[in-house]
Amino acid sequence: MNYSPAVAATGVVVRRGRTEILHGVDVHVPAGQVVGLLGPSGAGKTTLMRAIIGAQRTTSGTIEVLGRPAGHRTLRRELGYMAQSVAVYDDLTVEQNLAYFGRVLGAPKTDVDRVVGEVGLGSVRRNLASRISGGQRSRVSLGIALLGTPRLLVLDEPTVGLDPALRQELWELFARLAEAGTTLLVSSHVMDEARRCDRLLLVREGRIIADDTPDGLLAATGASDHDEAFLRLVERDARAADQDAA
Amino acid sequence: MNPRLTLATAARVLTQVRHDPRTVGLLLVVPALLIGLLAWIFDDTPVFGQVGPAMLGMFPFIVMFLVTSITTLRERRSGTLERLLVLPLGKGDFIGGYAIAFGLLATLQALVAVAWAVWGCGLDIEGSVWLLVLVAVVNGLLGTMLGLLASAFATTEFQVVQFMPVIVAPQILLGGIFLPRERMPEVLQTISDWLPLSYSIDALNLVQSGGDAGEVLGDVLVVAAFALGALVLAALTLRRRTR
Numbered sequence A: 001m002n003y004s005p006a007v008a009a010t011g012v013v014v015r016r017g018r019t020e021i022l023h024g025v026d027v028h029v030p031a032g033q034v035v036g037l038l039g040p041s042g043a044g045k046t047t048l049m050r051a052i053i054g055a056q057r058t059t060s061g062t063i064e065v066l067g068r069p070a071g072h073r074t075l076r077r078e079l080g081y082m083a084q085s086v087a088v089y090d091d092l093t094v095e096q097n098l099a100y101f102g103r104v105l106g107a108p109k110t111d112v113d114r115v116v117g118e119v120g121l122g123s124v125r126r127n128l129a130s131r132i133s134g135g136q137r138s139r140v141s142l143g144i145a146l147l148g149t150p151r152l153l154v155l156d157e158p159t160v161g162l163d164p165a166l167r168q169e170l171w172e173l174f175a176r177l178a179e180a181g182t183t184l185l186v187s188s189h190v191m192d193e194a195r196r197c198d199r200l201l202l203v204r205e206g207r208i209i210a211d212d213t214p215d216g217l218l219a220a221t222g223a224s225d226h227d228e229a230f231l232r233l234v235e236r237d238a239r240a241a242d243q244d245a246a
Numbered sequence B: 001m002n003p004r005l006t007l008a009t010a011a012r013v014l015t016q017v018r019h020d021p022r023t024v025g026l027l028l029v030v031p032a033l034l035i036g037l038l039a040w041i042f043d044d045t046p047v048f049g050q051v052g053p054a055m056l057g058m059f060p061f062i063v064m065f066l067v068t069s070i071t072t073l074r075e076r077r078s079g080t081l082e083r084l085l086v087l088p089l090g091k092g093d094f095i096g097g098y099a100i101a102f103g104l105l106a107t108l109q110a111l112v113a114v115a116w117a118v119w120g121c122g123l124d125i126e127g128s129v130w131l132l133v134l135v136a137v138v139n140g141l142l143g144t145m146l147g148l149l150a151s152a153f154a155t156t157e158f159q160v161v162q163f164m165p166v167i168v169a170p171q172i173l174l175g176g177i178f179l180p181r182e183r184m185p186e187v188l189q190t191i192s193d194w195l196p197l198s199y200s201i202d203a204l205n206l207v208q209s210g211g212d213a214g215e216v217l218g219d220v221l222v223v224a225a226f227a228l229g230a231l232v233l234a235a236l237t238l239r240r241r242t243r
Helices: A045-053 A073-077 A094-105 A111-118 A134-146 A164-179 A191-196 A214-221 A226-245 B003-018 B021-041 B047-078 B080-085 B091-120 B129-151 B157-174 B186-193 B196-208 B213-237
Strands: A007-016 A019-029 A034-038 A060-065 A079-082 A152-156 A183-188 A199-204 A207-212
Touching (some): A019 A045, A019 A199, A034 A164, A045 A183, A094 A111, A094 B003, A183 A191, A191 A214, A191 A226, A214 A226, B021 B091, B047 B091, B047 B157, B080 B091, B091 B213, B157 B186, B196 B213
Parallel strands (some): A034 A199, A079 A152
16 A cells, blocks of 8 residues: 555646736645545636646646656656546547547557446447537546556546436446545535545635545534535635735 | 557547548549649640649648648647647657648548549649659648648637638749749749748649659758658647646
8 A cells, every 4th residue: 555645736836827826735635535626617626637737837836746746757657637628539439539548548458448338338439429428428538537547537527517327426436446546636616526535625716725524624614514614614715815905 | 759659640530530531532532623623724725734733732732731730720629639748649649640641641632633633634744643743742741740830829720721821822822833933023032942832833843844853852852841840840839738
């Protein structure tokens, strides 16, 4: 068992043009856990994830991923990333999409079958990606991230637009992957997905406003569910910001 | 760069094209149709013999420019390029894959167009027909590389299509199809010396008049050098990290 963190970031600042998107963020993702990155849209979740996978330049701060600096070339085989936009080729079949990305990764040929099963696309595997439903397309995108059995999965809103039954299935898959030793960083703006995570990071306006377990968060805020807990934290954070300004 | 990944990328691009038979059909048939039309318009005049070879060079250039700029713009916009660049794919594999795939398409297109022009429309060629095909293919590659480069400066399909007249039209006007370059004003002549299409049109005219094959190859090398330059610049626009 490896107890060193999968992601350890300190003081991460990202500035794009004149706007500062992340204002000195610390992130700690323990290995083998499912960590939820929650927050309203525009909070900086995607930017933070892209910085962790090494696709976003940081202005300052350090990010260590699996013990190496973010963006290190040896990490490319060990990271699985699913962006919010469905980054698949519409004019290839589901299978062909998976096969191509698998070849780029050097993943074993059997991976395509494994992944098709894991994301439940067996019935449409020979269909063009442009001819399947939106939910199926996003599962192709998730499937690509699962190729090559990466040690760290960074998933940007993987369950958006899926029906409750499918969401449930995917969260069960995430739990199974974590049990097998994979670390997952999953963003969402649906708070009821929070209770399925081992740990939660709450992001608001480019800052982490809470880093706790789901139960710890309820206890700390005295809220009865995570929606309410989040609202209370946001309120507290906004009040603190107002006092700072005054 | 890794040959396995370059070939995998080329195969992927060709599979995508294969799923779009209408594009393939248009790619292969339209140049031939236009050459046929040109031959018909200038029936009984020497004009077709003069501009026909240049047309054979222009089609692969224009078509490959359009096809590549739009497909790579799609890759940039859909997120597939970002996805590939966080994977162990080299920039050279990406560009090389496109060059191989579209190079093959350009070859196929050139073969159809040249065969039709020479045997269907009776275009007189003193030199080797294969040299004609070679020039056409190198032109197609040049179009592919410039298209890759242009896609970096466009954010929408509308913009990238507008690049076509910007990049292509001046080269055609100054390339010596309408007026031999020696008879243009000196400034324009100097500008045309710096445009790759001038050299391919020169090469095509040489092949047609049965000029020295060495000179033709010299021109082809210049065009290939331009294509290589565009390739290097295009590679610089592929960034693993965005600001």
